[in-house]
Each structure stands twice: as structure tokens, then as C-alpha cells.
Amino acid sequence: MLSFHSVKDYQTLLRNGKTTCVDAVSFYIDSIRRNKHLNAFLEVYEEEALQRARYLDEKRLNGATTGKLHGVIVGLKDVICYKEHTVSAGSRILENFTAVYNATVVEKLLDEDAIIIGRQNCDEFAMGSSNENSAYGPVLNSVDNTRVPGGSSGGSAVSVQADLCMVSLGSDTGGSVRQPADFCGIVGLKPSYGRVSRFGLIAYASSFDQIGIFAKNIFDAALVLEVISGKDEYDSTAVDDIFLYKKEKLNDKAYRIAYFPSTFNHSSLDAEIAEKQKGFLRKLQDTGIEVVPIDFDLIDYIVPAYYILTTAEASSNLSRYDGIKYGASNREKEIELQINSTRSNYFGKEVKRRIMLGTFVLSEGYYDAYVSQAQKVRSILLNKVNKIFKEVDAIISSVSPTTAFTFGEKSNDPIEMFLADIYTVFANLVGIPGISVPLFKHSNGMPFGLQLMASHLNELTLLALAEKISAINERL
DSSP states (O other), X not given: OOOOOOHHHHHHHHHTTSOOHHHHHHHHHHHHHHTGGGOOEEEEOHHHHHHHHHHHHHHHHTTOOOOTTTTOXXXXXXXXXXXXXXXXXXXXXXXXXXXXXXXXXXXXXHHTTOEEEEEEOOSGGGOOSSSOOOTTOOOOOSSOTTBOOOSSSHHHHHHHHTTSXXXXXEEOSSSTTHHHHHXXXXXXXXXXXXXXXXXXXXXXXXXXOOEEEEXXXXXXXXXXXXXHBSOBTTBXXXXXXXXXXXXXXXXXXXXEEEEOHHHHTOTTSOHHHHHHHHXXXXXHHHTTOEEEEOOOOOHHHHHHHHHXXXXXXXXXXXXXXXXXXXXXXXXXXXXXXXXXXXXXXXXXXXXXXXXXXXXXXXXXXXXXXXXXXXXXXXXHHHHHHHHHTTTOSEEEXXXXXXXXOBTTTTTTOHHHHHHTTTTTHHHHHHXXXXXXXXXXXXXXXXXXXXXXXXXXXXXXXXXXXXXHHHHHHHHO
16 A cells, blocks of 8 residues: 655655556545545546556666656646646536647646646636635535635645645645645645746636645655746746755755734634744744744735736636637527626636626726726835845745634635635735645644745745744654
8 A cells, every 4th residue: 555755755665666656546546536525536537547657667667767756646726728638627617628738837747757647626717715616516625524625726735635646736826725735734835926837727817826736745845846847938927947946055044034913913813823823933933043023014905905906817817708719608699698698607606706896896987996006005015025035034924814614604705705815815916935834733623834935936945944844843
């Protein structure tokens, strides 16, 4: 029986003949079947994955050079295109749509010998914080099936949490990798905007979206980032900057971390979470890491600015789903009726809500009052964070105000659900990398951790520091 701890250990077993890629794929297929009730996978590529495993085993045994992710079993959130495979964005409007090309990240995974095992459930068009908005039913948290896994990448998070695959790729527009990772007690990495190509990622809000990584440990997340990052001719926002995780350069560094007192003292933050996190900050100082408070008076502007801008971009991006060119369609004699009927019948409630809000703020007479003001807030935040990173190596904060909540707990109050993103949307507004590090366990039995954020394209410091605080927590 396979016991997966890290990619490094697994690949050592492969090289020493202690296991095979076929054995690993068979283990995960069986695990997915046994945990079907979690609803984490929408589709499993059983025979295809086994066939690729046989090819990789033969390649290794023949002495050929193997890739960085040789034999690593990966799941894909249902917003990432995999050629000749269904991609539906968790929506009925794309229920039977087949991708006609590979996302750049998929090409890079395959080039480094990864095995893609299936397509993972998510909130429709990546819009949600609980994975209750999928057209194909909610994903269950494997620690407590009455609780949500977080969203929108809930299926991808639970797949790693419940040992249904080794690593997963999700997408993070305002916390959709970091928050479900926190709810599931695993590592969730959102790279800098531009670090990873978005080509082949179904768009929600294009200036916020970023493909991210779920893993059991920080090194595995760093390894996957090495593979999927880099310049791409199909995405003009992808930066030409090679990422390699050479953390030994930072082993003796004297770190300086900032925190915003207003976030740790915010009324929305669960009292037990706040107590444990504040206590941990004090313990970090005892280990030689300097932890400094920085006044931040813009906390209440972050969520409104985020939702104004992302819904405006969503209104534009989702206008392509009209029932004419592709996807589901209600055939009507008049084009306008066809478009209205298709969108009314095939878009879910949350997607409709965000499209309408976005269309409203973009409309004549309201653009200046809302979108222009939100853009100003975004600019102020960017200037402020750039000044902060001249003084410190990272910013530390909560990931979510609460642990994973129960199904239906926030469903009837969209504002409360939006406010649950208070700690994560900041990184997307300013384009910096963030990581959710699992550290603690709540008295309710659910995991939670802390979020680290670093300056743009400084994933090296982010990951090295994340490893350091994780190791400190294990020693305490």
C-alpha cells in the first residue's frame, strides 16, 4: 500500500524499485472510488492514467532521463483546459464542452512526466467561498462531512486532503486556493500575478486570476511552481523570470515580518483563532524572527473594492456564454430571446448575482461612482504594500475569519459570505504571492493556519519563510 509523504520520498521509492507508477495510480483510483461521497472529482481518467503510468515505468526502467514530476499524480480544477477532455467550470452552460487545446500549465506538467488523474469539482466559474455553488453538487470536507471544504477550489483541496492525488492545481481570484487549503489543513500557494501563465484557464476576473497549487508540504508546492511558472507566448502577462527553489541562500537570513493589528483584532475573527495566532506571533519573536506591527487603516475598503472590480470583469468575461458559439443553448427564433433564455436556464444563482452586480457598476452613471473609485483604492493599496516591503520580508495574517463552516450556514447571506474573504483578497488586488500554511487545530476539530505574503515575484522568500515557521510550529 502506497503511503505518500512527499514527491522526493515517492520518487526515491520509484528509483529503488520499491513501487511503480502503475501501483501509485491504482492506489489513487481505488481511493477516489472509496471516497466518491466527497464529490471531489467530476471525472477520473482511469485507463488513460494507467496507460501513462505504464509508459513512465518503462521509460524509467530503460534508463531514460526523467522529469521533475516523474510519476507525480496531479488533479486539475475544472477550469483548466486539458485537450480532448471535458472542462465545464462547474457549470451546466459548459456541461459537455470539450477543450480543444491544453492550458500552458498542463503542457508543462506533461513535459515533466506528471500523470493527470482527473477533473475536480469547483464552484461555478470559480465564484464562491464554500464549493456550494457547483452545478454538480457540493464537495464535502473529509475531516467533517457536515462542513464545507472552502471554495472555489474545494474539489482540488479535498483531493489532496483525502489522499485522492498527490498535488492539485486550482485557481485563486481572491483566495480560492488559500482559503480551501486552510479549511482542509494543507498547503495552498497562490503565486504572484504573472508568475504562471493563465492561458487555458477559464476566466473569472482576468486581472486577479492566478493558477495555484495544493500540496501536502511546502517543498512539493515549490517543485510544482518550478515546473509551471515562466514566460508564455500565449499570455502577455506571464513574466520572463525563472523560479528555482534554492532556499539554502536564505537559511541564515534574519527575517522581519509585518502584521496588521487591525486584522488580528477584527470583529469577524473567531476568538480562538485570534488567540492561537497571536500567541504564535509572540513565539516567533522568541526564535529570532522580528515581528513588527504596521498600522493599516484600509482593511474595510479591501472587500468592497475587490467585489466591484471582479464582478465588473466577470460581467465582461462571461458575456461570451450566449448559447450561440458553443456550450449549452436554448434554441429560440429570435437571437435576443435565445441569449436570455440560455443564460437564465444554465447559469447558477451566484454567477447571475455577480454578473448583474458587475453589469450595474459598469453601467452609465455608475462607473465613476464605483469602478473608478475601486481602481483608486487598488492603486493606493499597491503603493502602500510596496512601501511595506521595503521594510519587511513578509506580511503575516489569518487566512479566514473562521474554520470550515457547516453547509448552509452562510448561504442565505451573500454579504457574510463575501466578508469571509477579508484576509485573502488583498494579495490578488495587489498581485503579490501568498501561501496558506497549516499550523493549528481548533477545539471544534477543524484545522487552520496562517497566511504569509511576500513582494511581487518573491516566492523564494515566501516559501523559505513558510517552511521555517512550519518547522518552528512542529518544535513547539
